[in-house]
Amino acid sequence: xxxxxFDELRAIDVFSAARRIDGVAERTPLERSAAxxxxxxxxxxxxxxxxxxxGSFKLRGAFNAISALPKEVRxxxxxxxxxxxxxxxxxxxxxxFGIPAxxxxxxxxxxxxRRGIESLGxxxxxxxxxxxxxxxxxKAIAAERGLTFINPCNGRDMIAGQGTVALEIIEELPGIExxxxxxxxxxxxxxxxxxLRRVAxxxxxxGAQSVNTAAMARSMAVSRLVSIDSVQTLADGLAGDIDExxxxxxxxxxDEIVTLSEREIGDAIVWLAKEGVGTVEGSGAVGVAxxxxxxxxxxxxxxxxxxSGGNIDRERHEGLLLGM
Numbered sequence: 001x002x003x004x005x006f007d008e009l010r011a012i013d014v015f016s017a018a019r020r021i022d023g024v025a026e027r028t029p030l031e032r033s034a035a036x037x038x039x040x041x042x043x044x045x046x047x048x049x050x051x052x053x054x055g056s057f058k059l060r061g062a063f064n065a066i067s068a069l070p071k072e073v074r075x076x077x078x079x080x081x082x083x084x085x086x087x088x089x090x091x092x093x094x095x096x097f098g099i100p101a102x103x104x105x106x107x108x109x110x111x112x113x114r115r116g117i118e119s120l121g122x123x124x125x126x127x128x129x130x131x132x133x134x135x136x137x138x139k140a141i142a143a144e145r146g147l148t149f150i151n152p153c154n155g156r157d158m159i160a161g162q163g164t165v166a167l168e169i170i171e172e173l174p175g176i177e178x179x180x181x182x183x184x185x186x187x188x189x190x191x192x193x194x195x196l197r198r199v200a201x202x203x204x205x206x207g208a209q210s211v212n213t214a215a216m217a218r219s220m221a222v223s224r225l226v227s228i229d230s231v232q233t234l235a236d237g238l239a240g241d242i243d244e245x246x247x248x249x250x251x252x253x254x255d256e257i258v259t260l261s262e263r264e265i266g267d268a269i270v271w272l273a274k275e276g277v278g279t280v281e282g283s284g285a286v287g288v289a290x291x292x293x294x295x296x297x298x299x300x301x302x303x304x305x306x307x308s309g310g311n312i313d314r315e316r317h318e319g320l321l322l323g324m
Contacts, residue, residue, distance in 0.1 A: 003154045006248045009194035013156060014163035017064040021161060024096065025060050026052050030172050030304065035275060036291050042301025044291065047169055050280050050310030054088040054116070056237070057165050057308050058152075061187060062089030064161030065150055066097065075099055078148050081138035083131050083184075083237050084113025085283075085309050086152035091122030104138035106130050110236060110281075110313045130230035131240035153185030154245055163191030169304050170196070176203055177300035180287040182308045183207035183216045183257060184238030186246030192306075193253025206296055207250070207257035208286040210235035214259045215242045216250050223251075234265045234282030234316075237309055258295040265289050266320050269312070273321060281312035 028048045036044035049057040066078060077100035080090040087103035094101035102123040105114060109126060117124050128134035135152075142149035151158060165188065170176060179196065183189050189207060196203045209217060212233035218226040219242060227241050242250075250257070260268075265282045268289035272280045280288075287305035290296055 004156050006252045011195050011198040013160035014195045017160040018164045040299045045304045047306045049308050050284050054092050055311040056085035058085040058089040060164050061158040061161035063093040065157040066093040068157040078150050079142040080150040081135035084109045087117045091117045091120035095121045104134040112313050113311050153187035159191045162188045163195045166192040166195045178204045178303035180206045180305040182283050182286045183209045186249045190249035204255045207254045208290040209238050211259045213238040217257045217259050219247050237283030258290050260289045264293050279310050281309045284309040
């Protein structure tokens with residue numbers, strides 16, 4: 001199946017996705033952070049996707065993609081690869097439709113994500129060495145069994161579902177000037193960009209990622225795909241290489257992208273907990289880390305930071321808190 005180019009993405013698909021996921025995905029809160037607003041010199045808001053039903057925004061795209069499949073195709077079941085959160089979204093959608101789902105995750109995927117997938121009825125395969133290997137295996141098994149592979153970062157319906165994050169933001173804060181988004185494989189970025197670049201092109205979009213997951217930042221710096229090593233990171237949800245579509249989405253959507261050290265991400269996780277925002281995983285904390293560390297070239301306000309997920313193993317989270 002040919003994936004769309006960025007130019008082929010339509011804002012109207014995001015509006016359609018919003019109707020499709022209504023009543024399934026939560027409309028997550030937009031909360032003002034007094035501390036971050038003081039740092040930025042203007043209002044900074046947090047889009048709290050860590051409070052989504054499955055603990056991350058990934059439910060939006062997964063549900064939209066699976067619900068858009070022809071009934072006879074969907075009923076055969078689906079296969080996906082995931083660092084964990086996409087798998088939770090796929091498993092949730094599969095349970096909703098009463099279909100089987102097999103999720104291929106890296107061997108080191110957080111236990112909270114693996115257990116969550118299984119608790120929703122999904123089958124977990126954690127034999128792959130890393131995220132990219134899990135995707136290769138998942139695609140091969142899907143082809144072998146004649147099942148639909150639900151791509152975690154690509155596909156028109158997947159991307160449109162993720163774009164509903166931005167739709168909710170601009171509906172509640174139409175005067176937004178800056179949106180800070182975690183960047184991994186590019187699905188959330190593409191969804192946000194496909195909407196904002198068409199209906200609110202004045203909004204500045206800044207990306208944030210770990211130095212250990214910086215495939216997008218490195219690729220954009222040289223205008224070609226750059227492969228990164230698979231290394232341990234608090235931002236496991238942003239791990240893996242990107243493809244040509246993701247690079248195009250980055251080039252067309254991002255005004256800037258910054259990278260954060262593991263220490264800076266850990267500090268942001270602790271800060272979010274102490275501020276009462278809640279338990280946030282590394283991939284969800286990178287945008288906050290960018291503001292706390294004053295990493296962005298330009299911070300226009302009102303600004304919104306997408307706090308994309310909260311699925312972090314309890315022991316790891318408590319270890320970070322105790323370490324401070």
